[in-house]
Every structure is written in C-alpha cells, then in structure tokens.
Amino acid sequence: MNDMPFGFSPSPGDDDDDRRKDDKSSGGSSSSGSGGTPNNPFGFNLGGDMGGAGFDPSQLGQMLSQLGQMISGMGSGMATGGSGGGPVNYSVAGNLARQQIGDFTPVSDGERTAVTESVRLAELWLDDATTLPAGATRSEAWTPVEWMEAAMPTFKRLCDPVAQQISNTWSTSMPEEMAQMAGPMMGMLTQMGGMAFGTQLGQGLGQLAKEVLTSTDIGLPIAPAGTAALLPEAIARFDDGLEIPSQEVMVFLAAREAAYVRLFTHVPWLRERLLATVEEYARGITIDFSGIERAATEIDPMQLLSDPSKIEELMASGTSFEPTTTEEQKAALGRLETLLALVEGWVEQVVGDALSDRIPSTAALTETMRRRRATGGPAEQTFATLVGLELRPRKLREASTLWQRVKESTDTATRDGVWAHPDLLPDGDDIDNPAAFIDRLIGGDTTSFEEAFAELEKSLADDDTDAIESGDQPPTESDSSDGGAHEEPGDTDPDAGDTK
Numbered sequence: 001m002n003d004m005p006f007g008f009s010p011s012p013g014d015d016d017d018d019r020r021k022d023d024k025s026s027g028g029s030s031s032s033g034s035g036g037t038p039n040n041p042f043g044f045n046l047g048g049d050m051g052g053a054g055f056d057p058s059q060l061g062q063m064l065s066q067l068g069q070m071i072s073g074m075g076s077g078m079a080t081g082g083s084g085g086g087p088v089n090y091s092v093a094g095n096l097a098r099q100q101i102g103d104f105t106p107v108s109d110g111e112r113t114a115v116t117e118s119v120r121l122a123e124l125w126l127d128d129a130t131t132l133p134a135g136a137t138r139s140e141a142w143t144p145v146e147w148m149e150a151a152m153p154t155f156k157r158l159c160d161p162v163a164q165q166i167s168n169t170w171s172t173s174m175p176e177e178m179a180q181m182a183g184p185m186m187g188m189l190t191q192m193g194g195m196a197f198g199t200q201l202g203q204g205l206g207q208l209a210k211e212v213l214t215s216t217d218i219g220l221p222i223a224p225a226g227t228a229a230l231l232p233e234a235i236a237r238f239d240d241g242l243e244i245p246s247q248e249v250m251v252f253l254a255a256r257e258a259a260y261v262r263l264f265t266h267v268p269w270l271r272e273r274l275l276a277t278v279e280e281y282a283r284g285i286t287i288d289f290s291g292i293e294r295a296a297t298e299i300d301p302m303q304l305l306s307d308p309s310k311i312e313e314l315m316a317s318g319t320s321f322e323p324t325t326t327e328e329q330k331a332a333l334g335r336l337e338t339l340l341a342l343v344e345g346w347v348e349q350v351v352g353d354a355l356s357d358r359i360p361s362t363a364a365l366t367e368t369m370r371r372r373r374a375t376g377g378p379a380e381q382t383f384a385t386l387v388g389l390e391l392r393p394r395k396l397r398e399a400s401t402l403w404q405r406v407k408e409s410t411d412t413a414t415r416d417g418v419w420a421h422p423d424l425l426p427d428g429d430d431i432d433n434p435a436a437f438i439d440r441l442i443g444g445d446t447t448s449f450e451e452a453f454a455e456l457e458k459s460l461a462d463d464d465t466d467a468i469e470s471g472d473q474p475p476t477e478s479d480s481s482d483g484g485a486h487e488e489p490g491d492t493d494p495d496a497g498d499t500k
Helices: 014-025 057-079 090-101 109-126 144-173 176-209 232-239 246-266 268-283 290-298 308-317 327-355 362-374 378-386 396-409 412-420 428-432 434-442 447-469 483-491
Strands: 138-141 227-230
Touching: 090 144, 090 176, 109 138, 109 227, 109 232, 109 246, 109 327, 144 176, 144 227, 144 268, 227 246, 232 246, 246 268, 246 327, 246 362, 268 327, 327 362, 327 396, 327 428, 362 396, 396 412, 396 428, 396 434, 412 434, 428 434
Parallel strands: 138 227
Antiparallel strands: none
16 A cells, blocks of 8 residues: 555556556456556546557546646635635636736726716706706726626625525435535535636626626616716727717716616615515526436446546436526516616616707617617626526516606606605516506506505604604604605605595
C-alpha cells in the first residue's frame, strides 16, 4: 500500500517497470486487491492498454484540463468569498459579468449633466400627468458595471429560491441507489451547482448590463430607493438609427424612469409583490428523475470512461431531467405577467400624457419600446435561463388601453388610486375586458373596492391608535413612508373613490 493520496503511485522505479512488463505479458488483466493496476489506480476499465485503440489520450487531456479550470475557479471563488454558503456562487457571477462587459466608455461630465437635466424636466412634466408625487431624490448616469453591481442584490433575491429549490429537489428526489453512490460527493456537487448558477448569472448579467437603458428597464426596481439612473452609452447605441433628436430620446427615457420610480416609491407593496411572485414560482419547482434513472439502470458505469458514446446516450435519454411546470407555477406566472403588464401599461400612459404635447416623437418612441419588450430582449433571455420564466408583459397593449379607459371614464386621481391596495388592481380577465373592471370601479359591483378601502382605512386607524397609546404622534403626511400610495384616496373628494 502506498502513502500517496487519491490512489496515485509514486514516480516509476525499477519495480514499477517490472510490474508493467508483467501486466503487458498478461494482457493487462492483472489486478490488485482494489481491482486496479498501477496504470489505472481507480480500477476503471479504460478500454484496453492506455495507448490502445479503445482510449484517446487527447480526450483525457481535455477532460483533465477542464477539471483543472473548474477546480481553479472554485478555489478562486471560495478565496474571495465564494457563494457565502448559498446556492449560487455570486463571486463567480460578478467576475464573469465584468469579463462579459469588457471595455466600456466612462461617463463624461456632459453626460451626467444631460441625465440630471432630463430627469428634472421629466419630473416637472409628469406632475401634470399623475397624482403620485415625484419619487426620485437624485439622478445618476451609470456605466454597465455600475448597473451590474446595483442589480446584483435584486438578482440574488430572484435566483436564490430557484437554485435552492433545485438543490433541495436534487437531494431529496434522487433515487436511493444513486444517492448512496453520490453521497460522498454531494458537497462537491453542491459547490459545482453553485458555480454553474453563478456562471449562468454572470454571463446573463454581463450581457444585460450592456443593453439596458435605465435602472427599471427590466420592469423591476434596481437602483436604490429614490434614485433615477440612466446608462448613456447604451442610450447612444439605442438612439443610433432612430432618426430622432438625441435630446428627445434622453428626455423620453428619463420620463419612463421617473414614472417607474414614482410608482415603486409610493406603492410600497409593489416591489415585494413582484419578487414574492417569482419566489412563489420557484417553490413549485420539481425535477423528474425517471428518465435518467431508467438510463442509469441500463448502462454499466464502468463503461462511461471507455466509451464516450455511453455518456452521450445517458445525457440524451435524460431529457426529462428538467424542472417541470406545475399548475401552481403556471398560475404564479400568469399573475407575474399581469402585474408587469399593469406596471408597464401605467408608465406608458402617464409618460404619453406628459410628453405627447411636448415631444413630437413620443408616439414613435412608445411604439419602439413596445416592440423592444414584445420581441424578447436580454431580460427575457436571462430570466428564461436562470429562473425558467420570462419577465415579459405579454398583454402590454391591453393593459395600457385599460388604464387609458379608466382615466377617460373617471379621472387621474381615481386611476392612480387603484394602486392604493393590491386587491384593487385589475386581474388578467379585467385586462381582456376593461368595461367590467370600470363598471365595478365607478358604478357597478363595487364590493371588492369598498372592502379593500375599508381594510386600508382600518389599518391606518390602527396605526394611529398604536402611536397615540405609545405616546408617539401619528405619522404626518410629510413623514409617512407610504406617501402617495395611501394619501391619494384621502386627498380627493370623499365620494371620488365610490362614484355612483
């Protein structure tokens, strides 16, 4: 028995030469107690002699090279913090994202000034189009790397549940025999899974960072609260070929960003609802092992190294080794798509109302943004890979039409007041049939709206009572964290929310 770890033999000496001669004379069939030979310390059947026709040394070299790169990457990731014990290695993700971004143009002072002035002007015009007050307290011009760093916490929130669920499903659903064989390697498999997710996330974020125009371009809030951020380099590429003055494009995109920030700032439940819906989708992920289990019973594991076609056969037969979509997940996906469409549709309407009389290209830019979202941009591709769903508002046009008809049938305050409580929002059927929603809102069945407003008023009253009993003053309008989302119904005429 040698003292070298992992079954490796020491440097060949005279005794080794003698043993190799004996092996050759016996056709390479001599074995030790472990079933191996000095040339094959693990006892695997390598398809004959190391130099024979059954084994290609170049393939082994490629395998070892890839394994070395993987282990090196794991060590580098863990040395810099790794995945923090989580299901995704975010150190690897960040490094790969920066490599994917590559060279970029630093933001100039002129670009920063242009962004600041565009946001300021957009906020001024938006005041005429919505009752929600301004939400941005600062404006910034970002490079792709700055967007990626700001986006990472949100993507952690989105990716962790999916990766964790897949990891748990892997360990709990793996066939018993397979689990026993893989038991000693589960720790390494977990790390490799974290690296795999980190690699996908890094590549996706790197590509996304070069294409997004604003911090809210994927429909989710990425920037810190109260920050409106635009990416001048990507906007310049977007502007190229549009035949629209660059200043108009900048103000239009600034208005969209500012409208998003208003909504996410003054509707505090909205961000959590979007992220929670993704988490709900993730919790339903299951993996069907039946395909790979059946294939594994038909293939001798000892043949996998000697016959590469067996590996291809195993992977090809494991087509069902994929996350399956349940009815609950489909329902969660439908709710997510509806909510994204409502948000995007509201932003589109508000920006159109604010700019249509001031910027001639508003209609053309609106249609361009619609097509950009509908054709599946980088955000959809990234989420389809990482989370198994697409952040695409499939009913954007219908949602925009619904908000327009609500305003025409009521007023701006009533339209924006719908965001005061999640139970007030239209659902997928309402988007398809705006008339029914408007009837409930202004003169038909208003039960759901009355109950939601009553619940909201009771919650606010309870907060005031608790503050008085504790000796604190009830929150005033200026320091209320819920701002416009809860103030709007109370700021209008008492009968405005229940017009008969």
